Amino acid sequence: MLCCPPVCRIRRICVTSEADRHPDHRTPNRIFLSALNATHDLDPPMCCGFEVWTPIEPNCLVDITSVIDIKRRALEQFASQMTSIDFGRCILGLHAYRSMIHLRGHGYAEAFVLVPADEYRRLSLRLL
Numbered sequence: 057m058l059c060c061p062p063v064c065r066i067r068r069i070c071v072t073s074e075a076d077r078h079p080d081h082r083t084p085n086r087i088f089l090s091a092l093n094a095t096h097d098l099d100p101p102m103c104c105g106f107e108v109w110t111p112i113e114p115n116c117l118v119d120i121t122s123v124i125d126i127k128r129r130a131l132e133q134f135a136s137q138m139t140s141i142d143f144g145r146c147i148l149g150l151h152a153y154r155s156m157i158h159l160r161g162h163g164y165a166e167a168f169v170l171v172p173a174d175e176y177r178r179l180s181l182r183l184l
Contacts, residue, residue: 066101073105073112073169074180081108089180092173100173107150107167114167117154121163124148 071088072081092100105112120127131144138144151164158165171179 068102068104068170070104070106070168072108073110074176075105075112076108076110078109085180089177092177103171103173103176105169105171105176108147111150112167112169114154114169116168116170117158117165118168119155119159119163120151120166121155121159124151124164127151 069088071084072078074085076082076085088103092103104116107114128144128148131147132138134143148164151166154165154167155161155163169179
């Protein structure tokens with residue numbers, strides 16, 4: 057059983073969305089779900105799923121306009137992924153699309169599903 061001192065209590069964990077269909081992105085969810093189940097006695101964190109390959113139905117949007125150039129440069133580091141798909145352009149396009157709801161179509165927004173651990177377990181068991 058994992059034990060975390062109260063001083064370093066984890067309040068939020070971000071992981072690729074449980075709805076993501078890419079196998080490399082589903083694996084961290086399985087590992088996280090296993091860790092979450094092993095620590096059921098602890099005060100559970102909020103779970104924050106983000107989209108990569110599969111768009112999600114978010115309940116949380118964050119304005120990332122001020123850091124979009126940093127994100128663009130970070131995406132450019134995935135050179136092998138960019139050989140067959142212009143992944144950076146697609147992701148930035150998705151963030152621009154997300155701005156319609158949150159920023160009236162200006163700038164960029166990143167989408168998340170932010171849920172309590174018990175809800176995350178239910179969603180994950182249904183999809184994984």
